[in-house]
């Protein structure tokens with residue numbers, strides 16, 4: 065471990081730099097909480113709402129800063145105590161074969177990070193979200209969700225990891241094969257998630273006959289967008305926060321709406337929100353985002369190839385006897401803060417898509433008004449930051465800030 069090792073320097077600058085960048089963004093964002101309510105929001109935000117928004121956003125920021133600080137401390141602690149070298153040596157003596165030993169190592173690290181993350185999750189759900197009246201999750205549901213998540217991660221993640229480890233043990237072109245494998249796996253997951261994974265956590269029920277269902281079907285027909293079925297998700301069992309949701313590939317689509325969205329909005333508003341989602345599908349946004357994702361993961365695997373073949377990556381973390389598994393873990397520690405450099409690229413694309421989908425929605429329902437009022441309600445109900453700092457937006461927002469979307473729609 066020394067400053068003459070480029071991996072050591074790149075890891076240190078990445079990990080510590082990313083922490084500080086986020087910290088600066090958090091403080092800049094907090095400093096704008098006291099700003100006046102934007103003119104366009106004055107009709108829905110009362111002075112009390114403003115006070116509650118300030119309190120809520122401050123609590124969320126406090127939690128984020130503590131969480132980031134803990135992550136930094138644990139990462140540096142593991143790194144500088146030599147824990148990775150020790151763990152790798154332990155893994156080598158497990159006796160499950162190279163792949164089995166590798167899975168043991170990754171499993172131990174994953175389990176450890178899940179346990180360490182649990183108090184923060186509890187604080188978020190039963191502290192902050194409960195205090196502001198958003199949380200409807202019982203402790204039982206919360207724990208069951210975590211348990212199901214762990215089982216799913218094991219069932220879906222371990223076979224993939226085993227294949228990746230096998231590839232990197234056996235093939236000089238492992239990075240290329242892994243890239244293809246992970247891409248196919250990702251597509252498979254997008255297909256599996258709404259059909260088999262989400263129903264494990266949420267109840268999907270067919271939307272009852274009535275005005276809303278008719279209005280949605282009429283919109284779909286007008287937009288030549290074949291809908292297979294419309295269901296309602298019991299989001300309210302966990303949170304009062306509303307969300308739209310939209311799934312399906314190919315010829316027929318499934319639309320799923322959170323009950324919380326239905327409760328708080330008029331039929332016109334819900335139809336406009338759906339028109340926005342249909343806009344994403346009609347305008348070909350999904351394939352473009354998938355392609356960008358593929359390019360980024362291709363870059364990652366190419367760099368992983370470089371890392372695994374460079375002894376200095378291992379010595380930067382005090383690992384004397386390199387294995388593929390520990391190499392992958394170390395590489396991800398080095399790479400993940402730097403991968404955030406691509407975030408602005410990803411959000412640039414997604415911001416453009418949001419504006420396009422907003423315009424599509426306004427044109428399909430003949431007016432921007434229902435989407436405008438739905439977005440204002442959502443922002444109000446979620447106690448969203450009304451005047452986020454541009455640096456924070458640049459770093460974290462996948463969607464344009466509300467005021468930008470509203471003023472773009474005003475011009476339509």
Ligand SMILES: [Zn+2]
Pocket residue numbers: 340341344417418421
């Ligand atoms: Zn959107």
